[in-house]
Amino acid sequence: MAATLDSKLDSSSAPMLDKKLSALSDLIARCLPALRSDNFAKELIMGLRQLVPIDDASVLYYARGDLPTLVYHETPKSRSASNMERFLAGAFLLDPFYKAAAEDRRFGVFLLKELSPERFRDSEYYHSWYRNCGFSDECGFLVEVGKDAFVNVALGRLQQRRFSQVQLRTLRSLQTAVEELCRQHWAAESGSGEGIRKHLHLALDDFGSSLLTERETQVINLVLHGHSTKSVAQRLSISVETVKLHRKHAYAKLEVSSQAELFYLFLDSLMSARDYRGGDTLVSYLAKPERKSYQ
Template identity: 30%
Template sequence: MADTYQTINVQDSWQKNLALLIDHIRMPSFPDLLIEYLATLCQFDTSLTVTYKKSFKPIIIQPTDPSEQSSTLRSFIDNGYYLLDPLFNAIQNDVSSGVTRISEYAPDSFESSDFYVNCYQYFGIVDEIVLIIKLDQSVTCAISLGRKKELGSITRTELRALQEIFPVLSALFRQFWTAQSGEYVQYEQSDDSMKQALKSFGSGVLTQREREITHLLLKGNSSKAIADSLNISVGTVKVHRKNIHAKLNTSTQSEIFTLFLNHLKSLTD
């Protein structure tokens, strides 16, 4: 009888939590309540809900309180590090909706990339689970749940629980967005200067192929990954990398990244 009673209580709690979400589906409080609900399904240390639209900077949906936004998060958005984020680039390539890990999109040399070294590592997370929701034809929502070292990687049970409820949560979030999107899109800022910086960096100095390789290097791809992506040999990539350093007067990937940031600054000043 005790086991049966416990099961009924757990089910009742699940229903109440979901009912609470539905009650707030068209209210500004919905994103915070959604995170609270997700915390009943899996453990995490950090959460971030962001919407991505191709021609605009990402918009933070949760947390909206500046006191809850770390300096690393502000740098991620304001300094344009998101342009090198594997998740951002996966979304630009029309990634499918669902529950996944950030590691599935990360390049093979992610931890040596400038994005990781200068930004991502300061989030202090060892595993990041992402719920990707297509809100309409141009906007995608990403709900990121970060786990630090003490929690370690997400368990199969937790991941399965998120996957099972995902269709319901994605439907609810789309309803929230229909009602509340106007409160967020007023803060949209064009990221044309940043995209132009990526497009024009090295123009007049590097060849088109060298610029493609430089872009892939900035994202954290190894020579082998670049070779596979461009359908050329690793040896050819290494020759291009040598020529890139010679033309830019650099010797490390970090120096190239510094040049890129200076180039970006020159376009926005």
């Protein structure tokens, strides 16, 4: 009886296993000849697409200290070029995948919901980056490829489609192979080591500090990262009502009335800063007569 059951299971799962092994073989066969060439990232994505459905994909390389490099990108019609420009110039600082790798040193295969804070889908970052692009879900490989250097292989789904647990398990079964391929490809790369990203982190931490109290600055920083009022309260060990009060005062001082206005004020002040070496980017930004009004 047991032998009969095992044979039935083997016969039903064999075609699926053969298909996955064939796709894995194809992935490796595609990527190995492309190592150290400009085609590597494209071949990697094409190989992964044989195993899981992917509507959108990008490969971002974060060299030591440098701004991200967009190595490969498939642009959906719904995504504007300016969105990607803002991301590469500084919005990436708020990206859950970037934060996981750069700050928390977490590497592996993750769904967006596994890395984002509570109610992240209500945040302005989610609206401006994901919803405006038609994204329903994202799954990414975060691979450490050198000292303070990593790669994000980002895979997206559109139009109310999500990655299933079966698809996630398939991607995680490929983790070792993808990591080794990425390390081999980017092994010789190195960043400038000038700490551009370090300066941008300081700019994010100091945003609004010239006008706000220390606690108001902390609240605004967490709001920018997509944290809900409840999440901010838990992280700062204060009440929800206190968070609301700090946020209200901060918005009034910054002359914004919504999270959307706060988000774009941060991005505009950051992108307008030249040769940033410290302090609140709002100091120089607010002094410019051509600055945008958010009222």
